[in-house]
Amino acid sequence: MSVGVNTETLVRIEEIQGRGRGLVSTQPLRGGQIVVVDSPILLYSALPLTKQQHSTFLYCDKCFKTIQSASVSCPTCSHRRFCSPTCLSAALASSHGPWVCQSLSRLRDCQDFLQHHSVERQTQAQFLIAAYNLAFVSPSDFQILLSLQGRAEDEDPAIVQSLHSVLSSLCPPPPIEGFSFSLELIAALIAKDKFNAFGLMEPLNLNEENGGQRSVRAYGIYPKASLFNHDCLPNACRFDYVDTNNSGNTDIVVRMIHDVPQGREICLSYFPVNSNYSTRRKRLLEDYGFTCDCDRCKVEATWSDDECDGDDNEVMEEDVDEPMEAESDGEEIDNGNSNDFPHAYFFLRYMCNRNNCWGTLAPFPPSDGKPSNLLECNACGAIKNDEVC
Numbered sequence: 184m185s186v187g188v189n190t191e192t193l194v195r196i197e198e199i200q201g202r203g204r205g206l207v208s209t210q211p212l213r214g215g216q217i218v219v220v221d222s223p224i225l226l227y228s229a230l231p232l233t234k235q236q237h238s239t240f241l242y243c244d245k246c247f248k249t250i251q252s253a254s255v256s257c258p259t260c261s262h263r264r265f266c267s268p269t270c271l272s273a274a275l276a277s278s279h280g281p282w283v284c285q286s287l288s289r290l291r292d293c294q295d296f297l298q299h300h301s302v303e304r305q306t307q308a309q310f311l312i313a314a315y316n317l318a319f320v321s322p323s324d325f326q327i328l329l330s331l332q333g334r335a336e337d338e339d340p341a342i343v344q345s346l347h348s349v350l351s352s353l354c355p356p357p358p359i360e361g362f363s364f365s366l367e368l369i370a371a372l373i374a375k376d377k378f379n380a381f382g383l384m385e386p387l388n389l390n391e392e393n394g395g396q397r398s399v400r401a402y403g404i405y406p407k408a409s410l411f412n413h414d415c416l417p418n419a420c421r422f423d424y425v426d427t428n429n430s431g432n433t434d435i436v437v438r439m440i441h442d443v444p445q446g447r448e449i450c451l452s453y454f455p456v457n458s459n460y461s462t463r464r465k466r467l468l469e470d471y472g473f474t475c476d477c478d479r480c481k482v483e484a485t486w487s488d489d490e491c492d493g494d495d496n497e498v499m500e501e502d503v504d505e506p507m508e509a510e511s512d513g514e515e516i517d518n519g520n521s522n523d524f525p526h527a528y529f530f531l532r533y534m535c536n537r538n539n540c541w542g543t544l545a546p547f548p549p550s551d552g553k554p555s556n557l558l559e560c561n562a563c564g565a566i567k568n569d570e571v572c
Contacts, residue, residue: 193218194449196410203332205412208450212439215546215555218419218449219437224324224402226278226433227313227464228401229382231302233289240385240400245270245278246402247383249426263374277320278313286312286354296349307373308346310380310402314372318359327406333374335367355416358543376402378471379409381435383425387540387563400425401433408435413471414450415463415479416526418443421451422561436477438545440533444449455541455562456534460484479526532569535560 193216212218226347228244229572241250243266244257245512250264257263257273265271290308297305297571349370350356356364384398408421422436445560454466460483467475535542542562546569547555558567 197341197448199233199448200413202448204410206410208443208445208447208449210445212356212443212447212449213549214439214441215548217436217548218439219435221405221407221435221437222326222431223405223433223435224321224484225317226383226401227309228400229306229398229402230422232297232305232309233470243270245274247425249386257284262288262291269339270310270402278316280316280320282319282354282357283312283316286350286356289353290349293349293353296353300349304342304346306340306402307376309381310376311346311350311369311372312354314376315356315359315364318362319357327373329371329406331375331406331409333371333376335370335374338370338373338377340366340370343373343441345430346360346373376404379404379420381405381408382501383423383433383512384535384562386426387542403435404518405435408437411449411451413453413467413475413476414453415456415475416451416477416542417452417456418447418530419451420545422559422563423544438548440543440545452543456530456543457489457541460486482526533558535563535565535567537563537565541564 193212195208195209196204197207199205199207203294206219208218226247228242228247230242230396241254241264242248243250243254244263245265248266252268253263253270254266256265257271257275257279259281263284265274287309290305290312296308300308314325316330317328327400343366345362350363350369362368381403381404383395383403385397385400394560411419418441419439420435422438423433424436425432437449439449443449453471454463458466460480463475463480467473532545535544537560540560540563542560544558544567545556547557547559549555556569559565560567560568
C-alpha cells in the first residue's frame with residue numbers, strides 16, 4: 184500500500200493523567216483517516232537463532248519480506264539470508280555489519296546458550312546486539328531509543344546479568360563514546376524493547392489447525408507509534424504491509440476505526456480485541472505493567488467468571504439484526520451505554536468475522552472528503568463492504 188499523506192498536524196503529544204504521554208487529535212478525525220505513518224529505527228529477527236523449530240516461512244533479514252524465490256546469503260556467516268543483492272548490500276552497511284555478523288554466529292554456535300536459554304531470551308540477545316549496533320550506525324536513533332518509555336529498575340536483575348554475561352563473553356562489543364556495555368545499559372535497553380516493540384507478523388493462514396495462530400517474524404521500534412496508549416476498544420488500529428514491493432514496506436500505518444472529535448485520545452489495542460477480560464488484565468499487567476480501567480474493562484469486571492471465560496466473538500452472533508445504538512450524531516461510538524455489554528456494536532461492525540482471524544476492521548482512507556464504505560482487516564487483509572455506511 185502506498186502512503187503519501189502528511190499526518191504531522193493531526194495528532195499532538197499530551198501528558199494524560201494516569202496514563203503518561205499519549206497522542207490526542209488536534210481536529211475532528213474521520214474513520215479511515217491515516218493519523219501516523221512511522222518507520223522503524225530498529226528492526227531485528229524474532230525467529231529462534233537456529234530457526235529449526237519455526238515455520239516453513241523464510242524471511243529476508245533486512246526487509247523481512249517473505250522470500251518467494253532464490254535468496255542470497257551473507258558471504259561471511261551464511262546463516263542470514265536476504266531477498267536480493269540490494270538488501271544484502273544495505274544490511275552489510277548497516278544492520279549486519281562485521282560485529283553483528285560475528286556475534287550472531289557465535290550465539291548460534293554456542294550449544295550451551297541455545298540449550299539453557301529460552302527462545303524469548305535468544306530474542307532479547309538478538310535485540311541487544313541490534314540495539315548496540317544502532318549506536319554505531321545511527322547515534323541519533325540510539326538516543327531516541329533510550330528516550331522511550333521503560334525503566335531499567337523494573338527489569339529482572341537475574342535476566343540482565345545472564346544476558347550481560349553471555350554477550351560479554353561470546354561477543355564483547357567495541358567501545359562506544361559515552362556508553363559502556365554495563366548492566367545498567369542492558370537493563371535500560373531491555374525495558375525500552377519490552378514497552379515499545381511492535382511485532383511484524385507472519386502471513387495469516389486461516390486454515391491452520393492451531394486456530395489461525397501465527398508468530399512474529401520480526402520486531403521493530405517505532406518512535407511515533409510507541410506513543411499510542413492502549414484501550415480494549417480502540418478508536419484506531421495499525422496496519423503493516425511487509426510483503427508488498429513498495430519501499431517502506433516495514434512502515435506502520437495507523438488508521439482511524441471510526442470518527443472522533445477534536446481533543447480525543449487516539450488509542451490502539453496492544454493485542455486482538457477478542458481477548459476476554461481475565462486474559463487482557465493478566466497480559467497488560469505482566470507485559471506492560473499496568474491495569475486497564477477503560478470502559479470495556481469496567482463493564483466486564485462485573486461479569487461472572489463464566490461470562491468472562493467465554494469467547495468474545497460470541498457477541499457477534501447475538502442480536503446481529505438489532506445492533507445497539509453505538510454512534511453519537513452519526514459519528515463517534517458511544518461507549519457510555521449502561522447495558523450489560525455496551526460495546527457489542529464495535530464487535531459487530533469492526534471485528535473481522537472470518538474464521539480464526541480476530542483482526543480489526545478500519546475503513547480505507549476518505550477520498551475527496553467522502554468516507555469509504557470499504558473496511559480492511561488489519562490481520563488477514565479481507566475487505567468488507569460496510570452496509571451501515
